[in-house]
Amino acid sequence: MLKKERQEYILQQINRHNKVLSADLCTKLAVSEDTVRRDLHELAGDGKILKVHGGALSNTLYQDTQGEIYARQEKAIIAAKAVSLFEEGMYIMVGGGTTVREILKIVPRDLRLIFITVNLASATELLNYTNYEVILLGGKVSRHTRFCTGGDTIMNLADVRADLCILGTNAIDAEAGISDSDYESVQVKKAMIKSSERVAVVTISEKLGSVERFHISPMNGLDYLITELPPAHEALQDYAKSCEVL
Amino acid sequence: MLKKERQEYILQQINRHNKVLSADLCTKLAVSEDTVRRDLHELAGDGKILKVHGGALSNTLYQDTQGEIYARQEKAIIAAKAVSLFEEGMYIMVGGGTTVREILKIVPRDLRLIFITVNLASATELLNYTNYEVILLGGKVSRHTRFCTGGDTIMNLADVRADLCILGTNAIDAEAGISDSDYESVQVKKAMIKSSERVAVVTISEKLGSVERFHISPMNGLDYLITELPPAHEALQDYAKSCEVL
């Protein structure tokens, strides 16, 4: 059997079943595992399949859309600070938004963590990394914000208990606390806070001092505030009274 | 034997078997390996065959795998048929897989539909369209398959009732019914079937007559079988006994 033939066969199998196991292939094709591995590696190099531990997957299934992210630099700084709160074996509740997603990208891979989320994009991002378990709390999905909302979700949230919650926010003010303009998000965020031992709010400094229509939580209901500014920055002093600024 | 004759013979062999080995040819034609190699090289230069290490392949096979989604055309036909089952206000349970995704892309936008799914990619796709409500049943997310699995999901599924379930499958056989190689998928698919009034299985005809490790449902547990073939096609007659073929 020629190499190319083998690879055609593999591609066909993947297109048909969306996945193949190295072990299966190596008995079917009667070659060593190394050869199969090399074939898969090569096909993956050409972008024809997606190589994973133990076999390969169809790459047509998992193309995720990623656009430009606003204020990437600042968000990277925030991410680094947030990650310092993570510890082995933690249950971490995460929300949505690009800031949170940046954090997820740089979480140390050697920690074993369990993430709980209601957000589709966050869940998808987390699935790219091994070592994490991902629990998605279901419910009716809000089109605009792409996360689960509604009574089901709130009830599901009530049933869990996380060690830490990483919450992005659209508006934060020393007096008014955090707020949002979307009613459904607010309900979910309140429930997330309630289900978490500690809460860290992450936001770029740009949003400091803004208030939106619906109230989520006062500052003293939160444990950490994380921005890209150094903790000593004057813009943060008002917040430092009611929670720890990182 | 003339050079032209040899090359003629080689082309004939390739058209018949889709491949030739240099070694075979050189004994059959009683010439040195170098000569065979040179012939193959020449034919390949004219684009008549595809030269590979150790022999040559038919070039007709090779070029069709470049499609973005495998068998997109067939899947579009399937999608059109599936959509004919949809009615205003229906609750529709959908699985994952590219076939199902193709269907979701052409669902008429003017129907108001409520979709229920455990699959992140399907949910994300559906969110692109207004007019639909999307309910995502949560649980632990399986990394490989990117949908929710485990006891939570099964229990969530038990709590809902859909009018119609659109189920992709990796393997289907008139005797053995539908099956899959992934244990977790199987559990979820079983629950999906159980929670649905009617079930439509969608698959490209290529998969007809294949069986995988784990059994999901016999054919008579399903209501519709949808392939790209016309219902009268002989390959479908065995299936027509136990369910409606579209």
Next chain:
DNA sequence: AGAAAACCTGCACAAACCTGCATTTTTTAA
């Protein structure tokens, strides 16, 4: 935390490959 499976790296060896050259066959044209 420990075992099993999958992985990678380097190595060895055979098969296939290429290059250049000598030999044979075919073609061309005087």
Next chain:
DNA sequence: TTAAAAAATGCAGGTTTGTGCAGGTTTTCT
């Protein structure tokens, strides 16, 4: 017809490719 030119073939050599195996490492699962 025959000699020169051109093409085709086979061979020697050195190179590349494909494959399997040994070993040590990483990943996964429990």
